[in-house]
Amino acid sequence: MTSSLLLSLTTFAFFFCTLFYLSGTIFRYQPLLKAGTIAGWTALIVQTAGIGLRWAESYRMGYGHVPLADMYESLVFASWAIMIIYLVFEWRIRQRALGVFPALFSFLAMAYASFSKGVDSTIQPLVPALKSNWLIAHVVTCFLGYSAFAVSFGLSALYLARKTYTVETDNQSGLLGLLPTASQLEWFNYQLVLFGFLWLSVGIITGAVWANSAWGTYWSWDPKETWSLITWLIYAAVLHARNLKGWKGEKTAWLSMLGFGCVLFTYFGVNFLLSGLHSYAKQ
Amino acid sequence: MSKEKNPVLRLLTSVKLTLVLFLLLAAASVLGTLLPQGADIAELKARFGPALGSLLDLLRLNDLFHCTWFSCLLLLLCANLVACTLDRLPKTLRLLNKPQTAFDSQKLLKFALSGAIATALPFEQTLPAVEKAVGETFGPLSPLQAESGYCGFHETGRWSRLMVHVAHLSVLVILAGALAGSFLGFKGNMNLGEGDASDTVMLSSGESALKLPFSVRCNKFTVSFYNTGAPREFKSDLELIEGGKKVRSQSILVNHPLSYQGITFYQANYGTILKQASIELTAPSSDKKIDLVLPFQKPVTIPGAGNLLFIADYQDNFMGFGRAIELGYGKLGQQKDFSARWILVDRPDFHGNVVDHYKVRVSKTEKTNYTGMEVKKDPGVWLVWFGFILLTLAIGLTFYASHKKLWVCIEINEKKKKTIVTLAGRASRNPQFFEEKFQELRTMLELRLKDQPLQEKGVANTKNKGL
Ligand code: HEM
Numbered sequence: 001m002t003s004s005l006l007l008s009l010t011t012f013a014f015f016f017c018t019l020f021y022l023s024g025t026i027f028r029y030q031p032l033l034k035a036g037t038i039a040g041w042t043a044l045i046v047q048t049a050g051i052g053l054r055w056a057e058s059y060r061m062g063y064g065h066v067p068l069a070d071m072y073e074s075l076v077f078a079s080w081a082i083m084i085i086y087l088v089f090e091w092r093i094r095q096r097a098l099g100v101f102p103a104l105f106s107f108l109a110m111a112y113a114s115f116s117k118g119v120d121s122t123i124q125p126l127v128p129a130l131k132s133n134w135l136i137a138h139v140v141t142c143f144l145g146y147s148a149f150a151v152s153f154g155l156s157a158l159y160l161a162r163k164t165y166t167v168e169t170d171n172q173s174g175l176l177g178l179l180p181t182a183s184q185l186e187w188f189n190y191q192l193v194l195f196g197f198l199w200l201s202v203g204i205i206t207g208a209v210w211a212n213s214a215w216g217t218y219w220s221w222d223p224k225e226t227w228s229l230i231t232w233l234i235y236a237a238v239l240h241a242r243n244l245k246g247w248k249g250e251k252t253a254w255l256s257m258l259g260f261g262c263v264l265f266t267y268f269g270v271n272f273l274l275s276g277l278h279s280y281a282k283q
Numbered sequence: 284m285s286k287e288k289n290p291v292l293r294l295l296t297s298v299k300l301t302l303v304l305f306l307l308l309a310a311a312s313v314l315g316t317l318l319p320q321g322a323d324i325a326e327l328k329a330r331f332g333p334a335l336g337s338l339l340d341l342l343r344l345n346d347l348f349h350c351t352w353f354s355c356l357l358l359l360l361c362a363n364l365v366a367c368t369l370d371r372l373p374k375t376l377r378l379l380n381k382p383q384t385a386f387d388s389q390k391l392l393k394f395a396l397s398g399a400i401a402t403a404l405p406f407e408q409t410l411p412a413v414e415k416a417v418g419e420t421f422g423p424l425s426p427l428q429a430e431s432g433y434c435g436f437h438e439t440g441r442w443s444r445l446m447v448h449v450a451h452l453s454v455l456v457i458l459a460g461a462l463a464g465s466f467l468g469f470k471g472n473m474n475l476g477e478g479d480a481s482d483t484v485m486l487s488s489g490e491s492a493l494k495l496p497f498s499v500r501c502n503k504f505t506v507s508f509y510n511t512g513a514p515r516e517f518k519s520d521l522e523l524i525e526g527g528k529k530v531r532s533q534s535i536l537v538n539h540p541l542s543y544q545g546i547t548f549y550q551a552n553y554g555t556i557l558k559q560a561s562i563e564l565t566a567p568s569s570d571k572k573i574d575l576v577l578p579f580q581k582p583v584t585i586p587g588a589g590n591l592l593f594i595a596d597y598q599d600n601f602m603g604f605g606r607a608i609e610l611g612y613g614k615l616g617q618q619k620d621f622s623a624r625w626i627l628v629d630r631p632d633f634h635g636n637v638v639d640h641y642k643v644r645v646s647k648t649e650k651t652n653y654t655g656m657e658v659k660k661d662p663g664v665w666l667v668w669f670g671f672i673l674l675t676l677a678i679g680l681t682f683y684a685s686h687k688k689l690w691v692c693i694e695i696n697e698k699k700k701k702t703i704v705t706l707a708g709r710a711s712r713n714p715q716f717f718e719e720k721f722q723e724l725r726t727m728l729e730l731r732l733k734d735q736p737l738q739e740k741g742v743a744n745t746k747n748k749g750l
Binding site: 063093124125127128129131132134187191194195197198201202205208209210212213214215216217218219221223226227229230233234236237240241243244247262270274 | 298299301302305306308309312313315316317320348461470509511513514515516517536537538539540547549550551657658659664667668671674675678679681682713714715
């Protein structure tokens with residue numbers, strides 16, 4: 001048993017998970033949604049084992065580090081975090097029909113990590129700058145934030161769809177019949193944005209503390225830092241926009257989708273298009 | 284201050300301005316990452332054409348994060364925050380200190396989350412049953428002064444209303460810390476060859492140098508690599524010397540700096556520099572040769588001549604001719620009149636290898652590692668850390684804590700010979716969980732209050748106007 005086998009299995013499990021949630025939502029058939037939940041938890045367990053094994057393998061190779069240090073490892077962790085945040089959320093609100101987007105994002109992250117030529121999946125040793133306990137705190141917190149925003153993106157999209165295609169009085173029929181009401185979706189989205197905002201803030205803070213101990217500056221306007229600040233500002237705007245009558249609802253949903261666009265750019269765009277301290281891709 | 288009359292105050296206290304500022308700052312930062320920061324006007328003109336290049340330079344878009352208008356946006360955000368806090372904090376404080384007043388059942392039934400139960404039990408039996416049920420689900424009930432019957436109240440998390448203000452305060456604290464650091468601190472770098480000591484920091488801003496109250500010696504610098512060729516560790520063994528005495532001896536690594544008297548040394552980079560060169564001087568008249576060993580940048584007297592010689596600079600590949608040293612020479616005590624010449628080490632026959640009137644041949648160059656360190660003093664950093672902690676706590680508690688209130692009214696309806704229990708509740712967060720708990724309490728009460736001979740089904744009413 002190797003970590004790469006387990007992580008390949010995870011990719012397939014996320015694929016089926018997405019299929020179940022999608023078909024369950026489209027056909028309004030609860031057992032399919034339940035299958036989605038089961039597939040999601042199964043994928044998570046296999047993936048957790050895979051990540052653990054990769055950690056152990058890095059020690060066997062003599063490098064010994066948490067598997068959070070390069071593009072591949074961070075993508076795997078992102079897919080893990082999206083799924084666990086979604087499943088805990090699902091369990092708390094007792095609604096199953098919201099899993100399509102999170103499952104799809106988890107699947108895409110794994111698929112991209114496994115099949116893209118630009119992502120190297122071999123275990124690499126840590127360069128001196130990454131040798132810090134802040135690495136774990138920084139990556140985990142940032143990705144919890146990003147993942148909450150991924151789930152929030154799905155909720156915003158569903159909210160807008162709900163607003164566009166159904167009338168509130170006619171809740172239980174139509175394609176979106178199993179979805180919660182628009183006002184519930186709005187509230188869920190707000191909760192996830194606030195949760196993501198909390199973790200993104202802690203992520204930026206741990207990054208700043210780390211940069212201060214590695215380079216002596218807690219903020220240097222490096223592109224990655226700046227883009228995480230841009231993302232932070234957009235979500236701060238989402239939180240405050242709820243206080244304005246004209247913005248609450250659709251405008252806020254669009255703004256949180258824009259926020260997720262910034263998350264994606266912070267992660268992929270900065271790595272591939274802009275250069276700076278954080279470019280995994282260049283190392 | 285009368286906000287209604289003063290349009291400036293109205294603007295400053297509006298969340299609309301906050302939103303606009305957030306989006307403007309975000310947009311400006313996007314520009315800052317797309318345009319080359321630190322490029323000078325010539326570079327800008329070469330890349331973007333003369334007109335656009337000049338415009339970018341005029342708007343300082345090549346140094347966006349430090350330019351005036353960007354700082355003004357930040358300042359405006361701070362003003363917005365302060366105004367908002369001054370505007371709202373008194374209201375919040377009043378709310379926090381306000382004693383709870385009683386509500387009658389009619390008012391309670393107007394709450395989004397409310398309900399009434401009628402029971403045949405007498406008032407004296409109903410009250411303890413209600414107190415017990417509320418105690419089991421929410422917590423102890425405190426009685427309120429009511430005109431008739433009983434009115435009780437349970438509340439938790441009132442303080443969570445303050446968290447928004449703490450979040451806002453923390454942003455101000457962080458910015459104040461950053462400001463303090465930039466005015467009261469410094470940032471620079473210091474390169475030290477193995478065995479060298481220095482007390483001079485080259486400041487990042489401009490060309491100036493700064494003298495430290497102590498000096499730093501690098502005893503040893505080591506760098507190791509993985510078998511993949513990637514660097515594994517850089518390490519400098521440092522010694523601090525103050526007033527001729529060794530006061531500290533410590534190694535620094537990336538991520539493990541050394542701090543002394545508020546000044547911190549970070550391992551930043553490394554490289555090699557010339558340590559010393561052995562040279563051979565031949566006087567033109569006699570064939571006599573003079574052998575000298577010149578340490579890098581330290582003047583040495585030429586024996587018998589009284590003139591000084593020193594290596595001012597060294598290059599591994601000087602204009603494509605290989606190794607070269609820049610030799611300075613001059614008279615003792617006339618440092619200003621020193622002149623210098625590049626001597627090609629790898630081209631010993633080059634006719635220009637002449638200094639003063641000596642022919643120069645370099646027989647050996649010895650190099651040594653140097654360590655490059657960031658040197659920083661930042662007295663504001665503690666404020667920044669404190670602000671970070673406040674911000675995390677405040678947002679965490681905003682997310683987690685909720686201000687929950689529950690009211691209970693018990694009245695006697697003389698005409699119908701019934702006791703009416705009215706419940707209402709409100710939560711600032713997680714309304715779904717609060718509602719579930721509320722319904723749990725209601726079901727529990729309905730069960731317990733009808734578990735008597737003279738029973739009648741309770742009238743329940745839950746309005747649920749959206750969560
Ligand atoms: C970088 C600056 C700021 C940060 C980090 C920040 C952060 C926050 C946070 C975390 C919340 C709580 C979110 C929620 O309850 O939904 C909040 C709420 C709020 N903020 Fe800010 N804020 C900032 C600037 C401002 C400014 C300049 C204003 C001035 C108008 C403002 C006005 C408010 C108001 C009115 C609320 C809502 C309070 C409530 O719902 O009871 N914020 N802010």
